[in-house]
Amino acid sequence: MSGNDGNGGEYGEATRAVRLPTGGGPQGERPMRPPVHRSTTYAFEASQDYADVLDGARGGYSYARIDTPTADAFATALAAMEGAGTGREVHGQAFASGMAAISTVLLALTSAGSHVVASRALYGNTFSLLDGLLRRFGVETDFVDIGDIEQVRAAMRPETALVYTETLSNPAMLVSDIPALAGAAHDAGALLVVDSTFASPAVCRPLEHGADLVLHSATKYIGGDS
Ligand SMILES: Cc1ncc(COP(=O)(O)O)c(C=O)c1O
Known part of the structure; x- marks a missing residue:
């Protein structure tokens, strides 16, 4: 390619x-x-x-x-x-850590009353951020079996701001069907945000499959460690 x-x-x-x-x-x-x-x-x-x-x-x-x-x-x-394969101009923003990027993205795309549909299989601190801190600020998250696209579609609400998943989940390595999830998110007027830390762009580039935003913890494959 x-x-x-x-x-x-x-x-x-x-x-x-x-x-x-x-x-x-x-x-x-x-x-x-x-x-x-x-x-x-x-x-x-x-x-x-x-x-x-x-x-x-x-x-x-x-x-x-x-x-x-x-x-x-x-x-x-x-x-x-x-x-590379999107045909669009793509921009990036660096943060001091993966959690800084994830927190910023979630705070930027939600407000009190927003709803999030997230994979149940997520990196633990991302799960805690959605299930704890953001809930306290009035952002509600439904955790779903991300492999069951009907469950994802059924969880969508008018106030759903985004669908959140990991390309390959940490640590269970569940594989997200990114085109199907992008379809479910976009049909409901929401965005698809993908943490692609465990894949890296060498293995999968979610933007090519319909995701709107991709995140990385750069201390893993990107940096060559962990
Ligand atoms: C999939 C995934 N996302 C996000 C993070 C958080 O990134 P950081 O440790 O750079 O804050 C990690 C860290 O282990 C991770 O494995």
Whole structure:
């Protein structure tokens, strides 16, 4: 399978995995290994330039919690791998941990009164987040047998914001039928969010099968550990 390298060229799958977009340096240089930017803050010529970056009126970096060239290079590379076969422009956002990404996504896509349909076979801390913290904030989750698509469809409500699953569940390795789940979510006006940590984009790219958002804990296959 071929895919766009993010710079206008087409790469095959194996090449894509080792030659990902890295962004350019300030003078247009293209280091083979992107440097690690360690600064927390950035200097500007004028306060207006700083304001424009904070407002999003122009690109740039202001504070390391928001983003850094290093985190952006990582997110862009991962988005290029996940989005390769979609024919769409796919964007990524890096977080300090998988749980930070999962918490942010769930808090961003729900509000008090929202409903979530989630796989019963989930990474334990994701289960606890949905079953504990989010319930306290008025977000209700129905946990279902994710392999039973009729159960998933029956659980959908008008206020269902999203369906949440893992490509291969941790630890039971249940396989999600992503096209069927995307159909069930979209028919009800909800989004399909997939934690693809145990698959990695080398094995499965959920966006190609209809998922709206893909998450990773990067300390597993992405980072080569665990
Ligand atoms: C499937 C899955 N999702 C999310 C997480 C949480 O990621 P992190 O440990 O990076 O916060 C893990 C961690 O084990 C995981 O296995």
